[in-house]
Amino acid sequence: MRLTVPAAISHGRVFRPLGLGPRSRLDLLRNLVTALVRHERIEAPWARADEMRGYAEKLIEYAKLGDTNERAMRMADFWLTEKDLIHKLFKVLAPRYQPHAGNYTRMLHIPNRDSLDRAKMAVIELKGNPLPPLIRQRRDSEKTLLNQLLKGYREDMQQAAAPQAPGGTPV
């Protein structure tokens, strides 16, 4: 605990001391990364999820190098405590993110935890997961005024681009 005032002020400090020490912090983050790769969407305290996000994206970048790569295999072996997930990482997640360049995860805020600590929580998920989407896009209906005007405009442009014979023959 930071009991002195100068130690309590943390302006500009990016290092987050999680857990009991440096080794404990790495173990914590390793557990979270394993859970993320297994379930593809987890809820965690915001600070831990934020810290873990960088490690998860770096792991996926290593996985993209391929499982024949020695360094990639050693990284996956260290970071994933459940060894069946190494196969999932190289065979499922790496091909999924091959066309993307970065930003493989999405992190959103959640209401504070219900227990006594009222901790700030976040949900972190791998993009392209098979679960239902977190944010539902509310699109305007096709029949609103603006959409109808734009539809008419689009049809006019199509007719001008590809003039069809009147009473077109059925395809």
Added chain:
Amino acid sequence: MAARWAGRGLWGRRQGRRFIYTPAVSRLTSEEVIQMRNELFNKEKERQLSLYPRIEKIEVKYTGKSHPGSVFVMNKALSTPYNCAMHLSEWHCKRSVLALVDGEAWDMYRPLTKSCEIQFLTFKDEDPEEVNKAYWRSCAMIMACVLKRAFKDEYSVNLIRAPEVPVICGAFCYDIILDDRLNDWKPTNDNFRSLTRDAGKLIHKDLPFETLHVEAKVAREMFQHNRYKLEMIERKASQNMEGIVVLHRFGDFVDVSEGPHIPRTSFCFQYEITAAHNLQTNQSELIRRFQGVSLPVHLKAYYIVWQKLLERSKRLVTEEKYLEAAAEHHEAKDGTEEEKAASV
């Protein structure tokens, strides 16, 4: 101007001693016509208000999604759907454009007459067809008001009607007959810009649209100088069972219309009058169709998109093409239904 009016009055009175008094000739100045119409409108409104000297209460049930099961106790012939929305929230007041009273589209400022069920329609509903039609009608009426006042008094302006064009055509229109001396006049871009600025002034004034359901003879008296309006009144009265015609007014412009309008002029945000075309008819007078495009406050468009919509609205809009398309669409739908029924 004052001298001209006084001169005409004296001339009428001097003629009255020798010939039969003809009221139509003496009221040809547009301001007098406007004043006469407004006086008749106000008189009719007061008369309809005086039919209910004591306040009676009616129960209005709300059938919308936001506050299910609410019941409002409102005053008969005094409370409007806007008052019901005021009981719900400010969001409802600002967003609702029309009210669905017992399944029928009503203006927000039209008084409720009996216990009923009410629902509010906005621009962003699942099916805002009625709202779109009402918005197009209101925009056409604003354009008519602007056109009526745009010309000098010596040139006569005869409004005909606003054709009921679907929104997908890209422009609302109003048919109008100008003075014979203006037959060769082609409106330029500057003219359209000044008309648009007049419309902008009206929108900025935030005038409410007042509705009045009157009997056909009162409407005929109001519009006695305009034979096209008289024809429209006859048509509307014959369609209605009780011979009642709906009139709308905002500011001091009164017009016959085919259905409900938006509550206030400030609901329009981007408004522009874009083109004028000459309609080809077998009549001797030249009918012009003025067109424009507009978007409401709730559905603003980015300026590049707005420019493209403006370009499109300059093309002539005709009703027949879309009526045919609608008829074909209905036939196609019936055809597919028959096929499905046959296959099953």
